[in-house]
Amino acid sequence: MVGDGSKVINRHDVVVAQQTGPFQRISDLHVGYMALHYPLLFPYSEDGWHPNISFNGVVLQDVDADLDEDHAKESEHHRKHHNVTMAEFYGYRLQHRDTDGIALLRGNRLRQQYIVDDYAIVIIA
Amino acid sequence: MLLSLLATPQELEVLLTNKEKSAVKFSDQIHMYNSVLAFTSLGAKVDESITRGTRPYSFRIQGELYHKIRSLCHAKGQRPQFAQLYIHDIESEHQNRHVVMPLFDPTTFDQLLNMMYNINPYVKMFKMARDMMATKGASTDLKLGLIAS
Numbered sequence: 001m002v003g004d005g006s007k008v009i010n011r012h013d014v015v016v017a018q019q020t021g022p023f024q025r026i027s028d029l030h031v032g033y034m035a036l037h038y039p040l041l042f043p044y045s046e047d048g049w050h051p052n053i054s055f056n057g058v059v060l061q062d063v064d065a066d067l068d069e070d071h072a073k074e075s076e077h078h079r080k081h082h083n084v085t086m087a088e089f090y091g092y093r094l095q096h097r098d099t100d101g102i103a104l105l106r107g108n109r110l111r112q113q114y115i116v117d118d119y120a121i122v123i124i125a
Numbered sequence: 126m127l128l129s130l131l132a133t134p135q136e137l138e139v140l141l142t143n144k145e146k147s148a149v150k151f152s153d154q155i156h157m158y159n160s161v162l163a164f165t166s167l168g169a170k171v172d173e174s175i176t177r178g179t180r181p182y183s184f185r186i187q188g189e190l191y192h193k194i195r196s197l198c199h200a201k202g203q204r205p206q207f208a209q210l211y212i213h214d215i216e217s218e219h220q221n222r223h224v225v226m227p228l229f230d231p232t233t234f235d236q237l238l239n240m241m242y243n244i245n246p247y248v249k250m251f252k253m254a255r256d257m258m259a260t261k262g263a264s265t266d267l268k269l270g271l272i273a274s
Contacts, residue, residue, distance in 0.1 A: 101133035106141040120190040
């Protein structure tokens with residue numbers, strides 16, 4: 001159980017390794033899905049996609065300040081329904097950035113495999 | 126704002142960018158090194174016909190693809206694999222992995238394994254599980270849950 005119980009834990013939030021027994025399948029919605037499988041691309045186990053990554057909200061928040069109640073509600077609705085999608089996230093990750101570590105970019109055959117993996121989870125999502 | 130990926134640890138960066146023989150060889154075998162260091166294994170039908178031979182490497186699968194995690198302890202008579210290797214005691218660990226992959230360069234492999242022990246948060250969790258099993262005895266039914274924050 002996490003926190004005060006207000007957060008619903010579902011099968012996407014947890015990976016359980018039991019002491020003995022058969023293997024467990026991991027949900028592709030778990031934030032560690034890629035990091036657990038590609039330690040040489042993500043040596044620090046950086047988080048993958050999860051459903052609650054919102055877009056950079058700076059513009060929306062600035063507008064909010066001067067809105068009446070109805071517009072504010074609308075804006076809130078807009079924000080809630082504009083989280084980063086899985087395809088957007090993995091697309092973002094694949095691009096080169098000077099600020100990023102180089103492992104994912106230089107991963108060679110492992111990178112190929114990772115891209116196939118990305119594609120597979122995005123098309124079934 | 127999405128967080129950027131942390132700077133690649135130096136030992137790995139050298140292996141990925143250096144033009145020396147051992148580094149170039151590592152680059153060719155990175156998918157094999159990764160599969161030994163990974164916590165999960167791949168469930169998928171990999172199309173072997175296209176990966177063999179001298180053609181450029183290509184990773185093709187058919188049907189479903191998923192990741193799976195094994196139990197913390199390996200079954201009797203079987204070799205520990207994947208995350209089970211991080212649970213296993215350290216001395217036999219290097220030996221275990223060399224047995225798994227005799228093609229590996231031992232120096233390169235030890236460097237990567239040390240890197241994992243130094244920086245990887247999942248390795249720390251599996252080590253904690255190992256310590257708990259050692260103190261509580263193997264009869265305890267221990268589960269390791271990796272909960273998304």
